Amino acid sequence: MKKFLLIILGIVVILIAVLFIKMYTYPFKKNTSATSDGWKPVKNDSAVLRLSGGIKIPTVSTGSLGEFNYAPFDQFKAYLKTSYPLVYQNTENNEVNTHALVFRLKGSNPSLKPILFISHIDVVPPGDADVKNKEQNIFRPGDKPLPPVSKVAEDWDFEPFSGAVANGRIYGRGAIDMKGMLFSLIESMNTLIKSKKTPQRDIYLAFGFDEEVGGQKGAMQIADYFKKKGLQFDTVYDEGGLIMQKGNIAGVDSDVAVVGCAEKGFLSAKIKVKGLGGHSSMPPMESAIGKAAVIMQRLEDNQMKPAITPLIKGFFDNIGGSMPFTTRLALSNQWLLKPLLISQLTKNNTTNALVRTTTALTMMKGSDGTNVLSPEVEFVVNFRLLPGNTVKDVREHIARATEGFDVEVEEIDNTREASAVSPSNTKGFKLIEAGVREIYPGAxxxxxxxxxxxxxxxxxIVSKNIYRFMPIRINSSEQQSIHSTNEYISIENYLKMIHYFEFIMMNYDR
Structure with missing residues (x-):
């Protein structure tokens, strides 16, 4: 017996040694310490005011697939033309479907594939308007009453379309999402033209106008326009990831620039569950709403299987070296600890979304009366598809969850597969890394x-290398302001973003 126990102990010691050796030899990306603070913003009031003026134009997209008021979009087009005459004079510029804008700055070598930077003109609505601008409530004795202003949401420091410049920030709906990036792109191209330095390859800018409601009339038609012209882009740059300020990612003691190399797919299903209706005084043993509850419980209890995809493995390989000991141990020993690692990842809302197709019950409708049994109850479930899962997989998953019940399933909104995954060993990705080092060397x-x-x-349809990244460094509260109240971008972030895009445009082929 003693010999047996010694053998078991020996196996345990060897196993522990293997785990430690694997961890200390695992090729986590080494983050080099910053030797400087990076590029320092140079005061540029005119660039700030141009963005401020653009925010003042309420290019709100709402309704179904772009059925909204286009007058502000016409105003915005005119504003860009007035604000950036050099860009209009030195590029080929076209309108696609009236309100989408495309600019082409010719390079010196037409044999090279062009690069494309995209943004969108539209913004989401500002929210409820119920109180006056807080600034209007500040008076001193002897002051004349200020003129009346429109009412704005209670949590806005300034009116949503004021474009106010204060406290080192530019305030307003769209400051981050995504007029800040749009103006930084056109400012960068403007600077490139002023410098009289001709890039080797063509540089395109493309601005859609209905991204917030699906992009069917804007980006989709721009992409089709490019395809018909026979264009294939070496790299496409769009929004998506951000530079997460130190502390925003639990356990990582550094800023982290997350570059979206793929995006999740989408499927929303309206599920109608049928049962017996009638008066609540004589209810059936199982009502339609009870049946719906069973299906919803099945969907939440038996979610789609989690997986650590190659993209997410790469993410953890990059940040893992900066994470706590136990996390590094699990990440470097997935041959043994993968089930434990996945179990931990799925317990957190954020990391759960990285490793599985998520399930979200979002809407429900039944009877309108307290004493009425509805013969039909409907609810909506939204899935965000992990690359590797397909729309077909989700449909089969829904079929299993509704088995045994009389239901109708209708897909609503824009069902689509998860995107392709762009590689991270390309010139386009390496330029992102170099650009981030320019402005935040320690990230x-x-x-x-x-x-x-x-x-x-x-x-x-026009590129295999698509990267979703906006080079602004933000904290969690700033991130939460996107599509919410009191949206703003710091002047430092805005000026650094301009420099970042200038760097990529000028150095892509150096």
Whole structure:
């Protein structure tokens, strides 16, 4: 017996030794310490004011697939033309479907594939308007009353379309999503033209106008326009990832620039469940709403299987070296600890979304009366598809969850597969890394999976290298302001973003 126990102990010791050796020899990406603070912003009031003026134009997209008021979009086009005459004079510029804008700056070598930077003109609505601008409530004795202003949401420091410049920030709907990036791109091209330095390859800018409602009339038609012209882009750059400020990613003691090399797919299903209706005084043993509850419980309890995809493995390989000991141990020993690692990842909302197709119950409708049994109850479930899962997989998953019940399933919104995964060993990705080092030398740059949908998906027909990244360094509260109240971009972030895009445009072929 003693000999047996010694053998077991020996196996345990060897196993522990193997785990430790694997961890200390695992090729986690080494993050080099920053030797400087990076490029320092140079005061540029005119660039700030141009963005401020663009935010003042309420290019709101709402409704079904772009059925909204286009007058502000006409105003915005005119504003760009007035603000950037050099860009209009020195590029080929076209309108696609009236309100989408395309600019082409010719390079010196037409044999090289062009590069494309995309953004969108439209913004989401600002929210409820119920109180006056807080700034209007500040008076001193002897002051004349300020003129009346429109009411704005209570949590906005300034009116949503004020474009206010204060506290080192530019405020307003779209400051981050995504007029900040749009103006930084056109500012960068403007600077490139002023410098009289001709890039080797053509540089394109493309601005859609209905991204927030699906991009069917904007980006989709721009991409089709490019395809018909026979264009294939070496790289496409869009929004998606950000530079997450130190502390935003649990356990990582560094800024992290997450570059979306893919984005999740989308499927929303309206499920109608049928049962017996009638008066609540004589209810059946199982009502339609009870049946719906069973299906919803099945969907939440038996979600689609999690997996660590190659993209997410690459993400953890990049940030793992900066993570706590136990996490590094699990990441470097997935041959043994993978089930434990996945179990931990699926317990957190954020990391769960990285490793599985998520399930979200979002809407429900039944009877309108407290004493009425509805013969039909409907609810909506939204799936965000992990690359590797397909729309077919999700449909089969829904069929299993609704088995045994009388249901109708209708897909609503824009069902689409997860995007292709762009490689991270390309020139386009390496320029992102170099550009981030220019402005935030200490940041870890890593491939990532973008959770939300972007216009980038539509450009798969004209490029295999698509990267979703906006080079601004933000904290969690700033991130939460996107599509919410009090949206703003710091002047430092804005000026650094201009420099970042200038760097990529000028150095892509150096």
């Amino acid at each position: 870890i740059v890593t491939p990532y999976l973008t959770m939300a949908g972007t216009d980038a998906y539509k450009y798969q």
